[in-house]
Amino acid sequence: MGGVFWPRFGSKKKDSIRMRRFFATTFLAAALLSGCAAPGELDEGEVYDPIEPANRMVFAVNETIDTFVLQPTAFVYKETIPAPVRDMVRSFLDWVRSPVILVNDILQSDWAAAEITASRFVANAPMFGFVDNATGLGLVHRDEDFGQTLGVWGTEGGIYIMLPLLGPSNTRDTVGRVVDYFMDPTTYIGDDDANFNYQISRRAVDGIDFRARNYEVINDLKATSVDYYARVRTIYQQARNSAIRNGAPAPSVPSVVPNSSGEFDEFVPSSSDEQTGSKPAASD
Amino acid sequence: MGAIARIVLVAAVLVVGSRASLAESGAENFIRTLADRALSLVTEPSASMPEKRVRFDALLNETFDMPAIGRFLLGRYWPLATQEQREAYLKAFNENIVYTYTNRFNSYSGQTLSVDGSREDGQFVIVTSRIIDPNGGPPVVLDWRLVKTGDDYKVIDLKIEDVSMSITLRREYASLIENNGRSVQALIDALNKSMATLKARNS
Numbered sequence: 001m002g003g004v005f006w007p008r009f010g011s012k013k014k015d016s017i018r019m020r021r022f023f024a025t026t027f028l029a030a031a032l033l034s035g036c037a038a039p040g041e042l043d044e045g046e047v048y049d050p051i052e053p054a055n056r057m058v059f060a061v062n063e064t065i066d067t068f069v070l071q072p073t074a075f076v077y078k079e080t081i082p083a084p085v086r087d088m089v090r091s092f093l094d095w096v097r098s099p100v101i102l103v104n105d106i107l108q109s110d111w112a113a114a115e116i117t118a119s120r121f122v123a124n125a126p127m128f129g130f131v132d133n134a135t136g137l138g139l140v141h142r143d144e145d146f147g148q149t150l151g152v153w154g155t156e157g158g159i160y161i162m163l164p165l166l167g168p169s170n171t172r173d174t175v176g177r178v179v180d181y182f183m184d185p186t187t188y189i190g191d192d193d194a195n196f197n198y199q200i201s202r203r204a205v206d207g208i209d210f211r212a213r214n215y216e217v218i219n220d221l222k223a224t225s226v227d228y229y230a231r232v233r234t235i236y237q238q239a240r241n242s243a244i245r246n247g248a249p250a251p252s253v254p255s256v257v258p259n260s261s262g263e264f265d266e267f268v269p270s271s272s273d274e275q276t277g278s279k280p281a282a283s284d
Numbered sequence: 285m286g287a288i289a290r291i292v293l294v295a296a297v298l299v300v301g302s303r304a305s306l307a308e309s310g311a312e313n314f315i316r317t318l319a320d321r322a323l324s325l326v327t328e329p330s331a332s333m334p335e336k337r338v339r340f341d342a343l344l345n346e347t348f349d350m351p352a353i354g355r356f357l358l359g360r361y362w363p364l365a366t367q368e369q370r371e372a373y374l375k376a377f378n379e380n381i382v383y384t385y386t387n388r389f390n391s392y393s394g395q396t397l398s399v400d401g402s403r404e405d406g407q408f409v410i411v412t413s414r415i416i417d418p419n420g421g422p423p424v425v426l427d428w429r430l431v432k433t434g435d436d437y438k439v440i441d442l443k444i445e446d447v448s449m450s451i452t453l454r455r456e457y458a459s460l461i462e463n464n465g466r467s468v469q470a471l472i473d474a475l476n477k478s479m480a481t482l483k484a485r486n487s
Contacts, residue, residue, distance in 0.1 A: 045451065046455070047455075220384075220387075223481065223482065223485065224380070224383075224384045224482065225456060225478070226460050226475060226478050227456050227457075227459050227460040227463070227474075229459075230455055230458075230460065231452060231455075231456045233455070233459075234456065235447050235452055238446060238447045238451065239445070239447055241446075242446030247425070247446060249403075249405075249410075252405075252406075263451060267352065267356050267431070268355065268356070269349055269431045269440070270351050270433070
């Protein structure tokens with residue numbers, strides 16, 4: 001099934017070189033792009049999306065794939081596979097990511113999280129991650145990736161990019177994906193062909209499981225939106241910013257009355273507003 | 285001077301401090317009451333869906349500052365709209381929210397809201413809470429942003445897992461308006477079109 005989901009590389013030895021070149025190019029392009037990301041005229045919190053027309057095209061293709069491939073597959077998956085088995089799949093997928101999470105915990109100097117990640121890995125190792133005993137022991141899974149690490153180090157998102165099949169991203173998180181790939185020990189296990197198939201299947205199953213787990217929510221988000229692309233774009237940014245802060249409240253921004261969301265400074269409650277005429281809109 | 289000034293200062297801090305914490309526990313109770321009322325509406329077996337919509341609309345407008353939220357979502361485009369457009373937009377927006385949430389009533393399966401705490405955030409109060417799923421799913425974090433109006437509170441934003449509904453809709457509306465020649469009418473039309481689909485889907 002791999003071929004459907006990814007530009008197919010051949011099946012020879014030189015593929016690994018080709019693949020590495022592909023990733024190296026992506027990396028270089030992403031690095032160059034983030035270098036020239038200079039959003040000047042953006043409103044606070046707005047996503048920098050200078051390649052919106054191209055992104056919207058990729059998004060339309062992704063949406064088509066979602067409608068005709070991913071959504072039906074996820075539906076069958078959640079209706080035919082019993083929940084405990086699906087939980088084992090999720091648990092395994094989380095477990096194989098442990099080394100990457102651990103390295104990122106350490107790079108973020110989050111020693112408490114590193115300890116939890118390492119303990120989880122050991123606690124779930126006897127059953128190769130399929131059985132999650134760790135959560136019951138109070139060791140709760142939390143994902144980290146190199147995009148988040150860059151964020152913790154102070155890197156802004158940069159340019160918003162809609163990746164084919166992989167969905168919303170930006171220059172920072174795309175770089176993060178590539179670095180995570182090379183950080184991952186499973187990248188270096190087995191022969192090239194087997195490894196390639198493993199990497200593709202793992203991501204495909206991950207995608208199907210994610211879609212199945214959020215089946216109603218995602219369908220709802222789509223059905224109730226007037227501009228689904230824009231909705232996904234802002235949700236992606238808010239969710240990533242939250243992941244970088246590990247869910248902690250945003251620091252207060254300087255304003256008249258400091259609060260964690262400067263944007264709500266513009267909010268005018270009904271009672272203090274006798275005329276709906278000229279309310280302070282954003283200064284362009 | 286020093287001693288007296290210090291006592292006055294301490295007294296002032298105590299008064300302000302206790303008032304603040306009182307205000308915040310008031311906010312927590314406000315959210316508890318809101319959740320209870322919403323839950324009893326969702327689980328009401330005798331009421332029909334259209335009836336529930338009417339009652340949800342009333343609860344929403346009593347507890348959320350809907351006109352102000354609507355204005356905030358339009359942001360810089362609010363002054364561009366005519367009076368008729370503003371009214372049409374506020375109506376469409378309100379109806380859209382009502383349908384979005386009442387359509388979810390049927391998928392309710394015993395979840396409860398646990399109010400965990402509150403804090404002041406500038407001119408607002410934020411109440412933190414979690415949806416607890418009795419079926420074993422992970423809890424969902426909900427943060428309510430409230431504004432105090434007189435003795436009462438009004439909700440102006442709801443953050444679900446750190447994603448703000450108000451900010452999300454504000455961005456979405458802005459994008460749609462920008463991509464349609466800065467026309468507020470385009471947004472009103474899109475909202476009404478989406479309403480037609482929502483109504484067809486669930487009625």
